[in-house]
Amino acid sequence: MPAPIRLRELIRTIRTARTQAEEREMIQKECAAIRSSFREEDNTYRCRNVAKLLYMHMLGYPAHFGQLECLKLIASQKFTDKRIGYLGAMLLLDERQDVHLLMTNCIKNDLNHSTQYVQGLALCTLGCMGSSEMCRDLAGEVEKLLKTSNSYLRKKAALCAVHVIRKVPELMEMFLPATKNLLSEKNHGVLHTSVVLLTEMCERSPDMLLHFRKLVPQLVRILKNLIMSGYSPEHDVSGISDPFLQVRILRLLRILGRSDDDSSEAMNDILAQVATNTETSKNVGNAILYETVLTIMDIKSESGLRVLAINILGRFLLNNDKNIRYVALTSLLKTVQTDHNAVQRHRSTIVDCLKDLDVSIKRRAMELSFALVNGNNIRGMMKELLYFLDSCDPEFKADCASGVFLAAEKYAPSKRWHIDTIMRVLTTAGSYVRDDSVPNLIQLITNSVEMHAYTVQRLYKALLDDISQQPLVQVSSWCIGEYGDLLVSGQCEEEEPIQVTEDEVLDVLEGLLVSNLSTPVTRGYSLTAIMKLSTRFSSVNRIKKVVSIYGSSIDVELQQRAVEYNALFKKYDHMRSALLERMPIMEKTASNGPTEIVQTNGETEPSVPDTKLPPLITQPANQANDLLDLLGGNDVVPVIQTTLPTKPASAGGELLDLLGDLSLSAIPPMTAYNKNGLKIEFTFERANPNPNIAVITIHATNTTEADMTEFVFQAAVPKTFQLQLLSPSSNIVPALNQGSVTQVIRVLNPQKQQLRMRVKLTYTHKGSPVQDLAEVNNFPPQSWQ
């Protein structure tokens, strides 16, 4: 049997292969030779063969049949064999392999070997990939070696201990005694690995942290020596002595000083010294400064030191080196919450980074810019961010658009500005806007009542330009459907109203229906919009025709809609106007994140004229007239029961409402009516986030012996208020307080006038109808102030 070819020869041969197939053939041939060599239990060339196998493994070929051979090599007496054996073990024998545990005994023996380099191999292998069982078995050996005076072994044992602790945290205690005098070592390797070990222990156990806090003075001293000592050829990196050790010590100091005043105080001076004296011309100096800044920000440092740290970051931002700019932006992002004002000072530099060519830097700058937006700088910041949105890569557009919407929602100085900003985003990055923004935007537009005409006009103009961006098209079609009447009547106050005919509007909407660019969802929006216009426009016949065409559409959703709308025209025409009325103001639920109070920046909003309030669904008018007649007063607006469309549910929304209610002091309940055994109590809540809406729940109870059936509660309020009644829980008020009827009333009180209400009660009691009127004036001041 000829000797197997040498490793380097094999490598040379394989590299001559011109195709993947050729390479595969060579490798298969060699693997076969190696396999038979293994079968023959050849000791001489095992090392060579495994080495070749490892090379082929790196090329991506399977090498599992070499696992046992690695074990045999490890068990060999020869150092050469062990070296390759352990290398093979680290590459092929991770803890997921069955034979992994078989290594344990070999490693144990080698940990006690007479040659330190063999011990080193064993420690290295154990420390890189030892499984939990192996660590448990061998922890004692590692602990022994941690106490040796041989620095070569001690440093490896320290890192091996770190691995053991990571795998089996319960074993941490056993290494404690050995750490006693680790820091008094002169050898930098041991010092470095000891600091790593101490860091690991402190991070994992608060008790250890307390225990090691007393080491702070010693650490400070070591760090000081490193900085003050002269040139040391052994550890010098560009004029700095052992930067690796310096950084690790700074990191350990950070952990020890966190939330502890005394320790933080003890390290104050050295941190200031490092921060001011470290040479910043090379990367290594900046690495140390970076770690120092992180430490200063994390411990309880005095404010002067914190300002120094932020200023270092500010200088980093101006550095030519991209890496340093990136690192500065990341760190500022971490500190922007706690040291907001200090970071604000560097806002212009950060905004400049938006124009950087590097993608990672741009992303960080964008995130940081959004974090810095507040009520004072919103206009300027938004200009920059919108410019960024225009010119940035597509991968950023979705996040940037969402960020702009969020920031605009929080800090919009005026409604007009808000709508303009939304328009800008939709037109420039319209196809990247997230799907959930469409309903949010629609809700926003609905609530800006006085801007409806302006909004629909701008959206219409945008549609004329471009119908490819789906979110824009969807929002526009919805608005045109809702406010098309405002569009054609040219009512816009904010800007020059455009002349648009009904036919032109319908042309545009029909165009959306047939366009290839429209998605099925968009088509749904436009069909519904066309339908809604049937109550707002006069060209009903045209609309009827369009709707009937889509009754045979292939798209099931469109077909269903068209068929139902057709039915509205034919059988249910009397309901059509009611069903297609204006949407009421929707309850605002924030999509995510904590409740934010809308910050209006002192700019006056146009006051809401009462006449523009959306009318509510009307029931047969006679009841309303009765109320008016009976009450006689001409300053009362009748309001009938309505059912509110279910508000968009989101778990976050419910929670927000709860929190909102808790945050205000409770308004005391009151008794509104108490006569003939019928008692009606009002309880109050403030509807968040709109403080102008008071939510009143009425509780009607009955102390008589007979039920009150067909119970109807009606209410009326003065003209400056708006009132909505939701459905009652039932129509029967059970006798003898066995239950109650509850009903929710929502009162909009934008002018904060004193709340007054007239109520009318009708019910049947013991067979005869009862009717009563009352005035409720005793509302507690908190309910309307």
Add this chain to the structure above:
Amino acid sequence: MMHFLLLFSRQGKLRLQKWFTPVPEREKKKIVRDMTTMVLGRKPRSCNFLHWKDLKIVYKKYASLYFCCGLDAEENELLALEVLHRYVELLDKYFGNVCELDIIFNFEKAYFILDEFLLGGEVQETSKQVLSRSIEASDMLQEAEIDNSDYDLELGWP
């Protein structure tokens, strides 16, 4: 800690892979593919840091080789660059003006040097001289074995 260290060429060929956490074979291949694609796809003057899943990726190009490592989120990226640089210096000292071919033909030696420099994903020795001395001594131990052997032929080395 460092989770992995990879060396690959401009064409995406793997020259060295060190894993400090247990990863299934398939997953390793995927990570290597991802790293290669991401790093080779970077524009020439970009910064050396990336984000991938919950790891920081730090990479640096030396001649035709890319050195790429994956770190925990709390690691110092600038220092990681120094770590990579130190490893290159060690290789350079050992091979004398190291080039990619040296690492291809002597990959096991590159591993040995790495194993003296890093252990369990952490730096174990910060002095270049001490480290070089250990490698020399280990190599001499190996040479001594071959010299003292009873066999006439080379014991499988190189």
